[in-house]
Amino acid sequence: MADLTGFTVGGYEIRERVGAGGFGEVYRAFQPGVWRDVAVKVILPAFANNPEFIRRFEIEAQMIARLEHPHIVPLYDYWREPGHAYLVMRWLSGGNLHEKLRQEGPWSLSKTALLLRQVCSALAFAHRQNVIHRDLKPGNILLDEDGNAYLSDFGIAKLFDTATPATREGIIGTLYYSSPEQIRNEPVTPQSDIYNLGIVLYEMLVGVHPFLNTPEAGLVLKQLNTPLPAICRQRPELPTAIDEIVSQATAKNPVARFANTDAFLTAFYQAVDRALANEQSATTGSTRFPVIDVQEKAILTPPEPQNPYKGLRPFQEADTVDFFGREALVQRLLTRLQTGKMPAHSSPAKPVQPVAAPLPLPSAPGILSPSTLPQRFLALVGPSGSGKSSVIRAGLIPRLRQGMVPGSQNWFIAVISPGPYPWEELEAALLRLSVNPPPSLIEQLQQDERGLLRAIKRVLPPDEGELLLVIDQFEELFILPKTTESPTRFLNSLRLALEEPNSRLRLVITLRADFYDRPLLDPGFGELMRQGTEIILPMSAEELQRAICGPAERVGLTLEPTLVTTIIADVREQRGTLPLLQYALTELFEHRQDHLLTSAAYQTIGGVAGALTRRADELYDGLGKDAQTVTRQLFLRLITLGEGIEDTRRRVPRAELLELEGDPLITEAVIELFGRHRLLSFDRDPATRAPIMEIAHEALIKQWQQVRQWLDDSREDVRRQRMLEAAALEWERADKDADFLLRGARLSHFQDWVQSSDLVLTHSEMDFLQASLAAQAAREAVESARRARESALKRRSRHVLWVLVIVMFITTLGALLLASYAGIQQRQAERSAAVAQSFALAANSQALLLEDRTDLALTLALEANRLDDPPVESQLALSEAAYTRGGTRLVMEGHIPVPAMTTQQYARTSFSGVQSVAISPDSRLALSGADDHTLRL
Secondary structure, three states, X not given: OOOOOOOEEOOEEEEEEEEEOOOEEEEEEEEOOOOEEEEEEEEOHHHHOOHHHHHHHHHHHHHHHXXXXXXXXXXXXXXXXXXXXXXXXXXXXXXEHHHHHHHHOOOOHHHHHHHHHHHHHHHHHHHHOOOOOOOOOHHHEEEOOOOOEEEOOOOHHHHHOOOOHHHHHHHHHHHOOOOHHHHOOOOOOHHHHHHHHHHHHHHHHHOOOOOOOOOHHHHHHHHHHOOOOOOOOOXXXXXXXXXXXXXXXXXXXXXXXXXXXXXXHHHHHHHHHHHHHHHHHHXXXXXXXXXXXXXXXXXXXXXXXXXXXXXXOOOOHHHHHHOOOOHHHHHHHHHHHHHOOOEOOOXXXXXXXXXXXXXXOOOOOOOOOOOOOHHHEEEEEEOOOOOHHHHHHHHHHHHHHOOOOOOHHHOEEEEEOOOOOHHHHHHHHHHHHOOOOOOOHHHHHHHOOOHHHHHHHXXXXXXXXXXXXXXXXXXXXXXXXXXXXXXXXHHHHHHHHHHOOXXXXXXXXXXXXXXXXXXXXXXXXXXXXXXXXEEOOOOOHHHHHHHHHHHHHHOOOEEOHHHHHHHHHHHHOOOOOHHHHHHHHHHHHHOOEOOEEOHXXXXXXXXXXHHHHHHHHHHHHOOOHHHHHHHHHHHHHOEEOOOOOOOEEOOEEHHHHHOOOOOHHHHHHHHHHHHHOOOEEEEEOOOOOOEEEEEOOHHHHHHOHHHHHHHHHHHHHHHHHHHHHHHHHHHHHOOOOHHHOOOHHHHHHHHHHHHHOOOOOOHHHHHHHHHHHHHHHHHHHHHHHHHHHHHHHHHHXXXXXXXXHHHHXXXXXXXXXXXXXXXXXXXXHHHHHHHHHHHHHHHHHHHHHHOOOHHHHHHHHHHHOOOOOXXXXXXXXXXXXXXXXXXXXXXXXXXEOHHHOOOOOOOOOOOOOEEEEEEOOOOOOEEEEEOOOOEEO
């Protein structure tokens, strides 16, 4: 098996490997939150995957965890998963007896006597609880720094009785201390532990095992037939009576051994009393070894009985020895599981035999018919406080393990409560039984409605054992889930797994009567309910008497004659008072006179109706103001509000309550106080192994007026806190994704509520709220910055726009001015060009006149005067050309030749008649020629 050092297993930080044996390995680990070192025993896969080990592990560990004794190593936690099983125990740094004997050799008589006394005390207590150690040896006797002894591994050997040949070699060390009946595989008794202890006593006084270095075959023969060697031969200073003590303790016939550990211890002290006194006198000068006085007192004083009543918590499988009064109901349930038929209540041991076989009725498709193994499903329905959970856990299941339904001794049994996450609870239950699960069992379960059927086929060990799935408090499926998924899919998955012809599933549920209609709304599951429901009725007077007297008689208590009658009368006046009855009996035990339960004490505690509230008020009133405030916060968190139904208890991680703002030491003290008086119950989350707690029973919510007042005053606050809690949990499950934070009006709503409410939040809830506020502030900052940027941008835009307008105006005006100026300049340029051309033409005209080329000169002169306002020089040139004598007269009208003209215009003046006229193209000038040979322009 791989070394687990450095890993975290079930929430425990593995620090170092400290030992290994045939069953597994032992590690020193650290438990966060509790801040303590623990010992973690890891069982080897060869055992952990054995079907019989899987069947027995839970109940055997449960029995061991109930053993609370100063010299028994407490079992803090236990669980199994595929391939391994884990036992978490108190860490003791002094090693074990086996190591000490190897280091030190034989022990002195006084040290031996002290250890023997402590071990016998632990064994006596365990035997009174019907627990046999089965594997008592030096390696299982642990020591603290002061040398005090503590027994470990109680009952664990019972889990390995089915060891295979491959694993048998690994546990050869156990054979050195095994009794003959264990070797012969016969039933073990407390005398088996006495045999083991006799060998341990020999080894303490001699220093070595009596059959050391004996091969396995020879060791078995010696354990069966050979007496132990005499101790006095090796230690002659010891009393010879010690050999008689060891011989009787290790007799091959169990009947010949001591009747119990007290007889063994008494005989030992009687045998060594003088030797002990001499040894003590030699070392201290005293003539008496003081441990004898303590032991004598312990022997003469009968052991204190253990309280057989359970307070408010339901009976568990380990409590079956104290469960009385429901024998007839349990027998009816067994009959149903065996035959599928409802037995007659008047004769619970026999099912009803019909006079004639009824005609078969057609069954709806997919629905179980009476011929399709209806014994696979059983629903126990009754009101709150009727004892449903106790009947199943302490009544039905132990009898099924005993095989009272054929084959039931081979069933694998898993008990769950749906809680807010029913699929996760179902997965955890199956993993506790599985050998080879898929990589993600929950994905297979939720894949479709046949997921459970496939999962059961996949995970169960490969033998013929069926799976009995017990779903206690089935009503939680309809009121607690924190998902939006309807229970319909879960119900259909259960139904389909039951209907499969070759299914290995059997299902038992307990359901509160006020939720009876919920599963009936589903047609398929409703048919199961119709066929398989057993109603739990109030207990009769005779049943109540057995429930009251049976546990008391088992531990040696008696009740005053009138007390039982009074209690029964009080119970029958009210409904659903079984939890109140158990709590009253628990309180009555604490007020007993020696071994007598009295009527006076019953009246003092307030009777059935008042014992619970009296104790709760007494505890609350005895607290300081700060502790009372913590108590109110704590109980409000442990209640699920009923929306139209009764308020119910709620399972909460213990760490969540310790996270509440305030002094955690006060919170821890309040939890311990109410837990010690059985008003709170404790467990562990099956998946994470984290400690969880809840109110012991709804009866406390109903009966304690202080709680009712708190709920009346703070119901709306509690409702909002649950909404905030659910949102925070979703945020954490999403790895604190910012998309899951509160925002907008919803955030403002919670922010205002937190400021006005006196309900205290956990660190997780506050972190979620603060993260939401921080994200909101960040968003507001971003939005404010965006608005500021937009505002600045708008201002800049307006400024730029005005600048652009002004610039455009100036530019346009400038352009216009430039265009006007350019036009003027162009016109001036054109004028200058025209004038220059006119000057040139005029000059050329004058030059041609000097050459007597008057026709061309006149043409150029006319061209020089074509511009508006021709210069004087051009006009003079035209005049000179026009009045030059001898010149040729031409008529020039633009570019139209004279022959092409169709009309001649003649002008007459006062002077000689005009013979011809030439008009300029723009019709502004005219040149006329008259009879007197003159030209006029």
